[in-house]
Amino acid sequence: MQKESAIREPLILGDKTYHQITEDVCAPVEGKANKYWYMAFSVAVIVALWGVGCILYTIGRGIGVWGLNTTVDWAWDITNFVWWVGIGHAGTLISAVLLLFRQKWRMAINRSAEAMTIFAVMMAALFPGIHMGRIWMAYWVFPLPNQFGSLWVNFNSPLLWDVFAISTYFSVSLVFWYIGLIPDFATIRDRAVKPVSKMAYSVLSFGWTGNAKAWIRFEEVSLVLAGLATPLVFSVHSIVSMDFATSVIPGWHTTIFPPYFVAGAIFSGFAMVQTLLLIARKVLSLESYITVKHIEYMNIVIVITGSIVGVAYLSELFISWYSGVEYEGYAFMNRATGPYWWAYASMMTCNVIIPQLFWFKGIRRSLITSFILSIFVNVGMWFERFVIIVTSLHRDFLPSNWGMFHPTFVDVGIFLGTIGIFFVLFLLYSRFFPVLALNELKSILKSSGDNYKKLHHND
Amino acid sequence: MTKAIYALYDDDEVMVNGAKAILAKNVRIKDVYSPFPIHGLENVLGIKWTRLAINAFLYGFTALALALAGMSFFMIQDWPMNIGGKPNFDLYQNLPAFIPITFEFTVLCAAHGMAITYLIRNWTLPGVKARNPHPRTTDDHFAIEIDRTENAGVSDDEIKSILQGTNPVEIFEK
Numbered sequence: 077m078q079k080e081s082a083i084r085e086p087l088i089l090g091d092k093t094y095h096q097i098t099e100d101v102c103a104p105v106e107g108k109a110n111k112y113w114y115m116a117f118s119v120a121v122i123v124a125l126w127g128v129g130c131i132l133y134t135i136g137r138g139i140g141v142w143g144l145n146t147t148v149d150w151a152w153d154i155t156n157f158v159w160w161v162g163i164g165h166a167g168t169l170i171s172a173v174l175l176l177f178r179q180k181w182r183m184a185i186n187r188s189a190e191a192m193t194i195f196a197v198m199m200a201a202l203f204p205g206i207h208m209g210r211i212w213m214a215y216w217v218f219p220l221p222n223q224f225g226s227l228w229v230n231f232n233s234p235l236l237w238d239v240f241a242i243s244t245y246f247s248v249s250l251v252f253w254y255i256g257l258i259p260d261f262a263t264i265r266d267r268a269v270k271p272v273s274k275m276a277y278s279v280l281s282f283g284w285t286g287n288a289k290a291w292i293r294f295e296e297v298s299l300v301l302a303g304l305a306t307p308l309v310f311s312v313h314s315i316v317s318m319d320f321a322t323s324v325i326p327g328w329h330t331t332i333f334p335p336y337f338v339a340g341a342i343f344s345g346f347a348m349v350q351t352l353l354l355i356a357r358k359v360l361s362l363e364s365y366i367t368v369k370h371i372e373y374m375n376i377v378i379v380i381t382g383s384i385v386g387v388a389y390l391s392e393l394f395i396s397w398y399s400g401v402e403y404e405g406y407a408f409m410n411r412a413t414g415p416y417w418w419a420y421a422s423m424m425t426c427n428v429i430i431p432q433l434f435w436f437k438g439i440r441r442s443l444i445t446s447f448i449l450s451i452f453v454n455v456g457m458w459f460e461r462f463v464i465i466v467t468s469l470h471r472d473f474l475p476s477n478w479g480m481f482h483p484t485f486v487d488v489g490i491f492l493g494t495i496g497i498f499f500v501l502f503l504l505y506s507r508f509f510p511v512l513a514l515n516e517l518k519s520i521l522k523s524s525g526d527n528y529k530k531l532h533h534n535d
Numbered sequence: 536m537t538k539a540i541y542a543l544y545d546d547d548e549v550m551v552n553g554a555k556a557i558l559a560k561n562v563r564i565k566d567v568y569s570p571f572p573i574h575g576l577e578n579v580l581g582i583k584w585t586r587l588a589i590n591a592f593l594y595g596f597t598a599l600a601l602a603l604a605g606m607s608f609f610m611i612q613d614w615p616m617n618i619g620g621k622p623n624f625d626l627y628q629n630l631p632a633f634i635p636i637t638f639e640f641t642v643l644c645a646a647h648g649m650a651i652t653y654l655i656r657n658w659t660l661p662g663v664k665a666r667n668p669h670p671r672t673t674d675d676h677f678a679i680e681i682d683r684t685e686n687a688g689v690s691d692d693e694i695k696s697i698l699q700g701t702n703p704v705e706i707f708e709k
Contacts, residue, residue, distance in 0.1 A: 093675065094570065094674070094675035095674060095675040098570075098674045098675060219605070219609060227614060228609040228610070228613065228614055229609075230610075230616065230618060231606045231609060231610050231632065231633060231636060232610070232616075232618050232619075232621050232623075232629070232632040233618070234635075236636070237635040237636055237639070240635070240636045240639040240640065240643075241635065241639050243643075244639040244640070244642055244643040247643065247646075247647065248642065248643065248646040248647070251646060251647060251650045252646075255650060255653070258659060259570075259571075259673070262665065262667075262673045263570065263673040263674055265665065265673075266665075266667070266670035266671070266672075266673045266674065267670070267674065278664075278665065279661055279662065281659075281665065282654065282659035282660055282661055282663055283658070283659055283660070283662075283663030283664050283665045283666070284657075284659050284665065284667075284673070285568065285657075285659075285665055285666045285667045286568050286569055286570060286667055286672055286673055287566045287567065287568050287667075288566055288567045288568075288569070288573075288576055288577065288580055288582055289566075289582055289585070289657075290657045290659070291569065291571075291572040291573070291576075292572070292577055292582065292584065292585050293585045293587055293653055293656060293657055294572060294653075294657075295572050296584075296585045296587045296588055297587060297649060297650065297653045299588075300587065300588050300591050300649060301646055301649070301650070304591070304595075304642050304645055304646050305642075305646070307638070307642070308639075308642050311635065311638060311639065315635055315639075318635075514570075514571075515570060515571040515572070516571070518570055518571040518675075519571040519572060519573075522547075
């Protein structure tokens with residue numbers, strides 16, 4: 077039996093047993109949703125429908141209904157794409173990287189973080205799809221021989237790398253998530269009383285049995301998938317950043333982009349996990365599992381990655397001057413002092429200055445400040461992508477081309493709509509899926525549970 | 536006559552100690568069902584470690600070769616394109632631009648190949664019926680399965696009395 081140091085805070089609070097963990101996690105699935113869930117779900121559905129309407133309008137009329145112009149030909153769509161992909165980074169980081177580092181605290185949050193990843197990457201993948209204009213031709217991004225002769229997609233292009241990166245990331249995250257879910261679906265299946273739910277969870281649990289050999293394979297698969305997903309986490313946002321970095325646009329053509337984007341992605345992903353879990357732990361009564369210590373750990377990741385992002389901003393600024401390239405220098409001066417200064421200022425405030433408050437223990441252990449600060453980070457990271465994309469484009473080499481970007485109601489509608497769709501999916505997930513990794517939590521109960529820790533240290 | 540005798544426990548440590556005691560009496564254990572992985576159980580039961588990781592490597596290696604072969608065919612032999620002056624005369628020169636997709640495709644095939652192999656080996660697939668002996672083995676109970684055919688020399692009463700000595704909450708046949 078593994079014992080843990082007494083000064084390490086317990087990860088499962090209260091007097092829990094294996095059965096109590098099952099009861100607590102299955103309660104939202106087996107019980108009825110309260111009125112807050114229905115209220116939140118209704119709002120999310122309405123916003124999602126509005127978004128779907130705007131998407132259909134775009135597909136019907138073409139992307140001319142967006143605010144794009146010949147100067148700013150990438151704007152909200154790509155901003156939203158990068159923002160959502162970034163958010164999608166925390167889930168796999170938590171489940172894969174923290175698994176390799178044997179961080180037990182990940183077990184209370186990995187399931188929801190992975191769900192968030194999958195939904196966020198779905199939202200992200202939507203944007204390049206609709207940006208093509210003719211979405212029914214979207215399969216052209218895959219290397220399929222076509223009727224025009226042997227014309228292949230361009231394997232030298234970062235945009236194609238992105239297709240491979242996003243589809244690999246999405247499908248591997250989905251498989252990783254589902255393999256972890258199978259034993260937990262089996263738990264719900266074996267407890268189900270109603271025939272419909274019994275049948276549904278029987279299908280979902282794939283006939284999981286839980287014998288010794290199956291668990292050995294389960295552990296091996298989790299470990300190897302974690303090992304494969306770890307470089308994937310870092311590669312996906314590196315490749316997204318290369319969409320910009322391999323171009324010759326001042327403000328985009330920067331070698332610092334891959335590590336800077338990865339840090340930013342983890343930063344924004346953790347902020348979104350924080351936002352969602354602070355609500356979920358309250359609504360689903362999971363305070364004993366997602367403890368203040370878990371919140372603090374995530375805030376520590378936020379302050380560290382936020383500081384890396386801050387250093388990246390400053391290096392970028394310094395290099396634009398130090399390079400001696402006047403176009404590069406202008407692009408950055410224009411960001412900070414040009415007509416989009418307010419976007420740059422929001423980005424700096426939300427991403428660099430405000431997260432530094434997490435150095436104070438009181439702030440990073442407080443639920444209210446954690447929630448408020450996580451919202452700031454979410455907003456700031458959206459502005460970061462907006463600043464990178466729009467301010468680098470809106471004043472290009474020819475001053476006669478200079479312009480501004482004005483989003484139309486369709487741009488706004490699609491962006492808000494993806495937030496709506498995301499919340500619809502997440503709310504459905506929280507009602508029908510086990511939101512904590514039951515089997516993993518049970519395996520740490522005796523080493524990290526409050527009651528067992530007290531018992532061991534009174535021996 | 537039923538095929539197997541089960542002992543149900545409500546604690547993993549009691550179950551592992553029970554398994555050791557049963558094996559010490561030369562009774563063979565067919566399987567153990569538990570709600571979560573128990574570390575060290577494979578040593579007690581003498582189960583060999585899975586070879587799934589080797590599978591993953593083989594899938595990944597195949598994908599790596601396939602990706603490189605595919606891209607050198609598409610971009611260098613079948614339809615060479617001069618894109619931004621990037622060298623496209625041979626694979627070696629064009630390799631840096633091929634690394635991201637080679638990597639992604641390797642991970643894609645290794646992960647999915649391994650996951651599919653895992654599901655088939657466990658026989659956990661959509662529509663398969665569960666085979667755990669007791670519904671609480673996915674909640675908080677642990678079951679040891681003793682197969683009668685594997686223990687032909689030992690009588691039922693003997694097996695049951697050995698099981699009874701290991702503090703189970705229940706002994707049942709199925």
